[in-house]
Amino acid sequence: MNKRLMIAGALLALAGCATDPVPDEQLRLTEQAIEQARAVGAADDSVPLADALSKAARARADLADQNNKAARMALEQAELDARLAEANELTRKSREQLAQMNARIQRLHKQLGDVQ
Amino acid sequence: MKPASTLLRPVLGAWLVLGLAGCANHATDEALAQASAKFQAVRDNTEVLRHAPKDVIRAGESLARAERLSGYWGANGDVRHYAYLSMRYTDIALAHSEAAANLDQLQRRGLERERLQLALRESKLLSVQRQGQWFEDQLLALTTTDADRGLVLTLGDVLFDTGEADLKPSANRTLLKLVQFLQMNPRRVIRIEGYTDSTGAAEDNLKLSRDRAQAVADMLVDLGVEERRIEVEGYGDQYPVEANATERGRALNRRVEIVISDRAGALGEKRQ
Numbered sequence: 001m002n003k004r005l006m007i008a009g010a011l012l013a014l015a016g017c018a019t020d021p022v023p024d025e026q027l028r029l030t031e032q033a034i035e036q037a038r039a040v041g042a043a044d045d046s047v048p049l050a051d052a053l054s055k056a057a058r059a060r061a062d063l064a065d066q067n068n069k070a071a072r073m074a075l076e077q078a079e080l081d082a083r084l085a086e087a088n089e090l091t092r093k094s095r096e097q098l099a100q101m102n103a104r105i106q107r108l109h110k111q112l113g114d115v116q
Numbered sequence: 117m118k119p120a121s122t123l124l125r126p127v128l129g130a131w132l133v134l135g136l137a138g139c140a141n142h143a144t145d146e147a148l149a150q151a152s153a154k155f156q157a158v159r160d161n162t163e164v165l166r167h168a169p170k171d172v173i174r175a176g177e178s179l180a181r182a183e184r185l186s187g188y189w190g191a192n193g194d195v196r197h198y199a200y201l202s203m204r205y206t207d208i209a210l211a212h213s214e215a216a217a218n219l220d221q222l223q224r225r226g227l228e229r230e231r232l233q234l235a236l237r238e239s240k241l242l243s244v245q246r247q248g249q250w251f252e253d254q255l256l257a258l259t260t261t262d263a264d265r266g267l268v269l270t271l272g273d274v275l276f277d278t279g280e281a282d283l284k285p286s287a288n289r290t291l292l293k294l295v296q297f298l299q300m301n302p303r304r305v306i307r308i309e310g311y312t313d314s315t316g317a318a319e320d321n322l323k324l325s326r327d328r329a330q331a332v333a334d335m336l337v338d339l340g341v342e343e344r345r346i347e348v349e350g351y352g353d354q355y356p357v358e359a360n361a362t363e364r365g366r367a368l369n370r371r372v373e374i375v376i377s378d379r380a381g382a383l384g385e386k387r388q
Binding site for chain 1 (some may be wrong): 205212
């Protein structure tokens with residue numbers, strides 16, 4: 001009995017991924033994060049978003065193979081890749097705005113110098 | 117209840133099998149060390165903590181999980197996974213923090229910009245006023261000061277054909293300056309006085325002088341000066357500036373004079 005349990009446990013551990021639930025919620029979160037990144041203007045071929053897209057695609061293949069654990073992990077990483085893509089895009093925009101503002105201020109200083 | 121050892125046995129068995137699959141390997145240690153170093157850097161950064169506290173906390177939680185799992189055999193994949201998540205959270209925290217700091221600075225610089233815009237407007241206004249002074253100086257250079265009448269601008273004979281009251285185009289320059297001057301000095305008023313030489317009948321001369329003064333007034337009105345600011349007088353051949361004996365003297369006597377009031381709008385006495 002004990003021996004059988006041990007073998008069963010070992011097999012379960014080996015095939016552990018198969019016992020993971022289907023990561024529906026994580027799939028939703030990941031897709032939402034990808035959409036959000038696209039919505040702020042991140043390009044599909046920009047580095048972290050491209051990672052997110054390829055991992056999401058891999059996760060779908062894993063789901064089709066009923067490899068739920070691998071799918072969940074890929075989706076979790078893809079979600080954060082997408083969120084980083086979004087954050088990077090927002091940061092890039094804020095840098096641009098700041099640079100534009102600094103240019104305007106510089107122009108004002110120059111004009112003030114000209115007038116005086 | 118079964119003794120704990122019986123319950124643990126299958127778990128121990130599983131560990132043994134998993135242990136064969138993967139000892140802690142170099143790549144995992146490296147991922148863990150990298151995630152840990154990254155996290156240390158943001159954990160001590162008060163700016164990042166202030167702007168993105170949640171992401172820093174999640175980076176810490178993921179890292180703790182990776183470290184805990186690294187104590188188990190066969191968990192290499194999971195360790196690397198959580199180390200990866202931790203690094204991503206750290207990067208996200210850094211990006212959010214930079215964006216927030218940029219927006220803070222943007223707001224401060226926006227205020228600075230408004231202040232500079234105001235200063236620029238004020239200095240431009242000042243320069244426009246100086247320019248107004250320049251126009252005024254230009255016009256005043258064309259005038260003479262008469263003891264009785266004040267400022268007098270003389271439009272010479274060349275502005276009219278002999279016997280005609282129509283203004284020649286060469287008068288435009290002076291009149292435009294006068295219009296500009298009157299626009300910048302809205303309280304000043306003018307009296308336009310026409311004069312002729314002594315050739316011809318006195319009555320004709322009176323009419324001609326008046327018509328010429330009126331022609332100038334009409335032009336000024338056309339250029340935008342309000343009629344109520346303009347008086348028109350014809351003096352015929354009275355008040356010559358030179359003897360009418362010579363052609364040069366007669367030419368100087370054929371003229372239109374524009375008397376300009378003081379700043380408050382008070383004109384000198386009318387000639388009788």
